[in-house]
Amino acid sequence: MNRRRPHRSASAEELLTTLQQLTARARHEVQLHQARVELAEALQQELLPAGLPSLPGLQTAARYSPARSGLDIGGDWYDGFLLPDGTLGFAIGDVQGHDVEAAAFMGQIRIGMRAIAATTADPGEIVGRTNDLLLSIDSSLLATCTFVRFDPHAGELRTARAGHVAAVWATTDGRSGITQDAGGLPLGVGAAEKYPVTRHRLTAPGAFVLVTDGVVEGPSFPIDEGLDAVLRLVAARASASAEALADEVMQTAERTGHQDDAAVLVLRHKGFPVGSG
Numbered sequence: 001m002n003r004r005r006p007h008r009s010a011s012a013e014e015l016l017t018t019l020q021q022l023t024a025r026a027r028h029e030v031q032l033h034q035a036r037v038e039l040a041e042a043l044q045q046e047l048l049p050a051g052l053p054s055l056p057g058l059q060t061a062a063r064y065s066p067a068r069s070g071l072d073i074g075g076d077w078y079d080g081f082l083l084p085d086g087t088l089g090f091a092i093g094d095v096q097g098h099d100v101e102a103a104a105f106m107g108q109i110r111i112g113m114r115a116i117a118a119t120t121a122d123p124g125e126i127v128g129r130t131n132d133l134l135l136s137i138d139s140s141l142l143a144t145c146t147f148v149r150f151d152p153h154a155g156e157l158r159t160a161r162a163g164h165v166a167a168v169w170a171t172t173d174g175r176s177g178i179t180q181d182a183g184g185l186p187l188g189v190g191a192a193e194k195y196p197v198t199r200h201r202l203t204a205p206g207a208f209v210l211v212t213d214g215v216v217e218g219p220s221f222p223i224d225e226g227l228d229a230v231l232r233l234v235a236a237r238a239s240a241s242a243e244a245l246a247d248e249v250m251q252t253a254e255r256t257g258h259q260d261d262a263a264v265l266v267l268r269h270k271g272f273p274v275g276s277g
Helices: 012-047 100-117 123-136 223-236 242-256
Strands: 058-065 076-082 088-095 143-151 156-162 168-171 176-178 197-201 206-211 262-269
Touching: 012 100, 058 076, 058 242, 076 100, 076 262, 088 100, 088 206, 088 262, 100 123, 100 143, 123 143, 123 156, 143 206, 168 223, 176 223, 206 223, 206 242, 223 242, 242 262
Parallel strands: none
Antiparallel strands: 058 262, 076 088, 088 143, 143 156, 156 197, 168 176, 168 206, 206 262
């Protein structure tokens, strides 16, 4: 008499109804996630430049791969634009975080840097004034970046670096290396930071390759090994087109096992012998 009555077994019809409800809920979640991913991809594409400028004797190419977590919105960016004096400005950088706030901050950096570059030719001043501008908007985010000014008449690159990973270069006559340029603190750390400028003479045909740390650092190997891997690749493929080289360098990011987003910017140049400008 005191024994509990057994629970009534669910009928086949009740089980089918429950399964239909769970399936509908799962379908809704998948559709919602897909909509978020599509929105993230559209936002990222709008924030990155549609194309890069080039000049006779200079090929350019860039690649971007999103992070493997979150909404696939990253803070890595690249840019390239013509300056009023006929030189070209290029930038690559990495904002901390992988969310909408990071992407918005990245957009502010791009716009601010472009505006400042139109008023001064000195890469160090461009980066320094961008830093002060970002501090004035009172954001808690930080960013690393490298700004490059290409002068086709002088046949040189002038670079300034704000806490960003080093660049890699190689020439078709067999020389190659990782840049040892002096730099300053990342953007957003402190006001009135100074950013030294380094000159790179492009006396022989070759490539100058800039990356974010997602390309060269990850669970599979540390940043030094990643940079060495990119250096070996660029040295072996210094005569390749900018597009081909950008594709091959980006493949390095896949081998790192990275969780970060990644960007590559390639400047493939002809030689500018001393005195040619």
